[in-house]
Amino acid sequence: MGEQHNPMLSLRGLTRRFGGLTAVDAIDLDLARGELISIIGPNGAGKTTLFNLVTGLDRPDAGTVRFGSQDITGFSPERLAAEGIARTFQLGRVFGNLSVMDNVLIGAHTRLRAVKPAVPVIGPLLELGLALLRPSSVKAEEERLREEVKAILARFGERLLPRIDQPAYSLSYANRRRVEIARALALKPRLLLLDEPTAGMNPTETAEMQALVAELKTEGLTILLIEHKLEMVMRLSDRVIVMDEGKKIAEGPGEEVRGDPKVIEAYLGHGLSGATEESAA
Amino acid sequence: MSSWLDYTINGLIVGNVYALVAVGLALIFGVSRLINFAQGSIYLVGAYIGWVAVVQLHTPLPLTIIVVAATAAVVGLILERFGLRPLQNSVRIAPLLATIGISFVLDQLVMLTFSPNPRALPSQLPDIRFQLGGGTIGPLDLLIAGVGITSALLLFVFLRYSKLGWAVRAASQDRDAAMQMGVDVNRVNQAVFGIAAALGGVSGMLVGMYYNQIDTAMSLQATLKGVVAEVVGGAGNVPGAVIGSLLLGLVESYGVAVFGTSYRNLFAFLLLVVVLVLRPNGLFASARQAPPEPLTGTFIAPSRPVRIPRWALAVAAAAFAILPLFPVSFYVLQTLINAWLLGMLALSLTLVAGTIGQVSLGHAALLAIGAYTSALLSLALSVPVGLAVIGGGLMSAALGTLLISPSFRLRGHYVSIATLAIGEIVSLVILNWESVTRGPIGISGIPPLSLFGYDLISPTSIYWFSLVVMVALALLQGRLLTSHLGRSFRAIRDDDIAARAYGLSLNRYKSLAFIFGGFAAGVSGGIAAHLYSYINHETFNTQQSILALTVVILGGLGNVVGAIVGSVALVGLPEVFRIAAEYRILIYGVVLLLLVRFRPQGLLGTI
Numbered sequence: 003m004g005e006q007h008n009p010m011l012s013l014r015g016l017t018r019r020f021g022g023l024t025a026v027d028a029i030d031l032d033l034a035r036g037e038l039i040s041i042i043g044p045n046g047a048g049k050t051t052l053f054n055l056v057t058g059l060d061r062p063d064a065g066t067v068r069f070g071s072q073d074i075t076g077f078s079p080e081r082l083a084a085e086g087i088a089r090t091f092q093l094g095r096v097f098g099n100l101s102v103m104d105n106v107l108i109g110a111h112t113r114l115r116a117v118k119p120a121v122p123v124i125g126p127l128l129e130l131g132l133a134l135l136r137p138s139s140v141k142a143e144e145e146r147l148r149e150e151v152k153a154i155l156a157r158f159g160e161r162l163l164p165r166i167d168q169p170a171y172s173l174s175y176a177n178r179r180r181v182e183i184a185r186a187l188a189l190k191p192r193l194l195l196l197d198e199p200t201a202g203m204n205p206t207e208t209a210e211m212q213a214l215v216a217e218l219k220t221e222g223l224t225i226l227l228i229e230h231k232l233e234m235v236m237r238l239s240d241r242v243i244v245m246d247e248g249k250k251i252a253e254g255p256g257e258e259v260r261g262d263p264k265v266i267e268a269y270l271g272h273g274l275s276g277a278t279e280e281s282a283a
Numbered sequence: 284m285s286s287w288l289d290y291t292i293n294g295l296i297v298g299n300v301y302a303l304v305a306v307g308l309a310l311i312f313g314v315s316r317l318i319n320f321a322q323g324s325i326y327l328v329g330a331y332i333g334w335v336a337v338v339q340l341h342t343p344l345p346l347t348i349i350v351v352a353a354t355a356a357v358v359g360l361i362l363e364r365f366g367l368r369p370l371q372n373s374v375r376i377a378p379l380l381a382t383i384g385i386s387f388v389l390d391q392l393v394m395l396t397f398s399p400n401p402r403a404l405p406s407q408l409p410d411i412r413f414q415l416g417g418g419t420i421g422p423l424d425l426l427i428a429g430v431g432i433t434s435a436l437l438l439f440v441f442l443r444y445s446k447l448g449w450a451v452r453a454a455s456q457d458r459d460a461a462m463q464m465g466v467d468v469n470r471v472n473q474a475v476f477g478i479a480a481a482l483g484g485v486s487g488m489l490v491g492m493y494y495n496q497i498d499t500a501m502s503l504q505a506t507l508k509g510v511v512a513e514v515v516g517g518a519g520n521v522p523g524a525v526i527g528s529l530l531l532g533l534v535e536s537y538g539v540a541v542f543g544t545s546y547r548n549l550f551a552f553l554l555l556v557v558v559l560v561l562r563p564n565g566l567f568a569s570a571r572q573a574p575p576e577p578l579t580g581t582f583i584a585p586s587r588p589v590r591i592p593r594w595a596l597a598v599a600a601a602a603f604a605i606l607p608l609f610p611v612s613f614y615v616l617q618t619l620i621n622a623w624l625l626g627m628l629a630l631s632l633t634l635v636a637g638t639i640g641q642v643s644l645g646h647a648a649l650l651a652i653g654a655y656t657s658a659l660l661s662l663a664l665s666v667p668v669g670l671a672v673i674g675g676g677l678m679s680a681a682l683g684t685l686l687i688s689p690s691f692r693l694r695g696h697y698v699s700i701a702t703l704a705i706g707e708i709v710s711l712v713i714l715n716w717e718s719v720t721r722g723p724i725g726i727s728g729i730p731p732l733s734l735f736g737y738d739l740i741s742p743t744s745i746y747w748f749s750l751v752v753m754v755a756l757a758l759l760q761g762r763l764l765t766s767h768l769g770r771s772f773r774a775i776r777d778d779d780i781a782a783r784a785y786g787l788s789l790n791r792y793k794s795l796a797f798i799f800g801g802f803a804a805g806v807s808g809g810i811a812a813h814l815y816s817y818i819n820h821e822t823f824n825t826q827q828s829i830l831a832l833t834v835v836i837l838g839g840l841g842n843v844v845g846a847i848v849g850s851v852a853l854v855g856l857p858e859v860f861r862i863a864a865e866y867r868i869l870i871y872g873v874v875l876l877l878l879v880r881f882r883p884q885g886l887l888g889t890i
């Protein structure tokens with residue numbers, strides 16, 4: 003199979019307009035299996051909108067998204083989750099009233115089999131019945147997933163494990179970000195999209211997050227990363243894409259992109275946004 | 284055909300009246316993303332102030348209009364200042380519940396002050412009709428049209444040319460940006476609530492004059508019609524609300540022309556459901572909009588639920604089970620039977636509103652479906668009563684879920700509107716489908732409860748039966764909450780976008796919640812039918828929906844034990860304190876408001 007030459011994710015001419023504003027403007031992108039690409043650019047450049055288009059939360063006005071060998075343009079987010087695409091959200095979208103354990107278990111939802119038989123029409127009713135009756139297969143599956151969740155949480159050291167039964171709203175900001183990433187990992191994703199995973203984190207926490215992302219990359223996970231902290235971007239990325247006003251203005255290895263006059267101008271042209279703003283926070 | 288012109292004129296005039304309500308709703312929605320369920324109550328207040336002015340103070344017409352507009356505006360300002368402003372930073376469900384509570388309090392205050400009997404509101408205009416083309420038009424029609432057009436012009440000038448009007452427009456376009464630019468959001472809210480209330484009050488007065496009758500049932504109808512018009516025009520869109528209103532007026536008027544008066548409301552609600560399904564952002568919506576990410580805060584108040592040990596629950600259940608063995612009065616048993624029936628409804632609503640976050644305002648419709656099904660099964664098909672009650676539960680689960688399914692893609696306030704409308708549709712269908720439901724006559728002679736051939740007639744046996752059924756439903760629901768479905772439901776409630784991104788289908792899980800909850804409510808309605816032996820289309824009404832909602836908030840959203848504790852408290856305490864029936868709804872409304880303000884997580888905490 004020519005899998006190696008087939009990119010995992012491939013965007014062609016992806017465009018999204020909001021009224022008169024073109025938030026994402028004809029973006030092309032190819033992401034190979036196991037590659038980590040960072041998307042940088044000033045605030046409002048259209049990075050998050052691009053993520054929304056890839057994960058089905060928003061639909062493009064033009065262009066296509068291919069994932070593996072399928073055209074997934076306009077697929078629902080539920081469907082894309084089942085295909086193995088997981089994401090985190092820039093502003094954090096944990097389930098506030100759910101415990102850490104339950105939050106991460108939701109991440110494993112697409113992998114439920116015993117309790118969610120793939121039977122058409124009466125499938126949902128079977129699911130209700132199985133959830134209430136709980137035969138041993140269902141109990142075993144739930145137990146196995148709970149063990150998996152603990153293993154995922156263990157990757158965050160002592161940050162989350164001691165708080166496993168606490169509701170997410172009671173966690174610190176940084177811990178909520180970690181829960182989001184744990185939830186994404188519980189999906190066993192083929193493609194992981196991280197939207198500013200270190201926003202609002204202090205240097206120690208950022209370093210920890212950077213180490214975790216590096217580890218995920220070594221494990222072979224394919225990752226698309228939006229990040230303002232340039233140092234982290236330089237260390238982790240195979241390639242960097244710079245967006246400004248919806249357009250891709252530069253692409254290439256980190257060091258090359260960093261010196262590109264267009265990139266410098268984009269950052270300066272928008273005042274001291276992006277990297278400088280983050281480090282001031 | 285001259286009558287068509289008459290129907291057109293009538294439709295436009297009624298549409299004008301709706302527009303006065305809908306424009307206020309649109310202004311409020313624009314700046315605070317809130318559907319003001321109390322708008323109809325202000326309309327009601329306007330009608331009664333008009334009555335006081337015309338009948339008691341004998342004010343001339345222009346003065347009447349000014350008095351009504353000014354008084355209603357004051358009510359609107361009070362509502363904003365004391366009802367909503369304190370909730371500015373609370374969870375999203377809080378202002379929604381607050382306007383529902385305020386609406387009930389206002390309606391009850393009007394009812395207690397003026398009695399629920401209809402009154403005549405004379406129009407103070409000469410009773411002549413002018414020929415116009417093939418139809419006729421009266422001075423009152425012209426007055427309504429004149430008031431409508433004048434208000435629209437004044438509003439346009441205000442929004443376009445005054446500084447405050449500019450602030451209102453800025454705030455409705457982007458509230459955060461407006462605040463950063465120094466717009467005083469409190470002043471904007473005040474302006475908007477004042478204007479909305481003045482328009483709503485005048486509208487109520489004009490409608491009272493138009494039909495020469497006012498009564499307290501006007502309130503809910505006005506809210507519903509205004510909301511329908513506003514949603515058809517696109518929530519928050521002021522010109523859209525006007526066009527939506529005229530459209531609604533015409534659709535109703537032509538519908539009445541073809542099918543008869545009793546179908547008027549059915550057309551309004553069908554229009555709403557069709558628009559919600561096909562164009563949830565209204566007929567004139569342009570951009571597809573992804574909802575903004577929630578910054579902090581969730582839909583319901585976060586809390587740590589009070590954990591009650593199992594043994595304590597078992598002891599409490601046992602105590603209630605052996606209660607009839609002691610010399611307690613029938614009155615006590617009767618009160619507790621009511622509490623158990625309400626408990627089943629509250630279990631259903633706490634799952635739907637609390638666990639999965641669909642604040643249903645039409646939950647009594649599920650009771651009605653269960654009651655009619657069970658009654659008809661046992662009467663017409665001679666099904667044993669025990670099985671008929673289960674049949675009622677199943678029918679309520681199936682039909683309720685089917686009816687509500689168009690609203691599954693909606694969020695927050697829209698769900699409440701859709702459920703309110705669907706509840707009305709159910710009671711209108713019951714009223715009009717005479718061949719099956721016996722229409723307004725109702726169903727009498729429903730056989731008593733029986734189990735395996737033994738009639739349950741004594742209060743003790745009915746008490747035990749309803750207690751056992753309620754406890755069984757509660758245990759089942761508790762089991763549901765600890766399954767993967769419990770966490771999936773709660774995840775959808777907390778953040779449906781994130782839930783979808785992790786593969787949770789909203790249709791699938793909302794359906795399952797309504798199926799489970801519909802069953803409990805249907806069983807409750809079925810048992811009630813056999814206890815009452817007579818039911819009609821008004822037996823299960825909005826008041827019960829609101830009572831159930833208050834119970835659920837009191838107990839803690841999603842909290843199974845809380846639903847039962849809340850039921851016992853809200854059924855029992857008024858009995859203990861011997862509060863007269865007409866004050867109870869008022870008290871429920873006040874309790875709801877106080878809870879939302881001071882203890883949003885309820886007694887036992889949200890789950």
Ligand SMILES: Nc1ncnc2c1ncn2[C@@H]1O[C@H](COP(=O)(O)OP(=O)(O)O)[C@@H](O)[C@H]1O
Nearest residue numbers: 020025044045046047048049050051052572573
């Ligand atoms: N739902 C929306 N409606 C209208 N405009 C939007 C919407 N989402 C994003 N935008 C606009 O699109 C542009 C890109 O936003 P975004 O993708 O969030 O940028 P970034 O993530 O790069 O900071 C911004 O100007 C933003 O205001």
Ligand SMILES: [Mg+2]
Nearest residue numbers: 049050051092
């Ligand atoms: Mg962003």
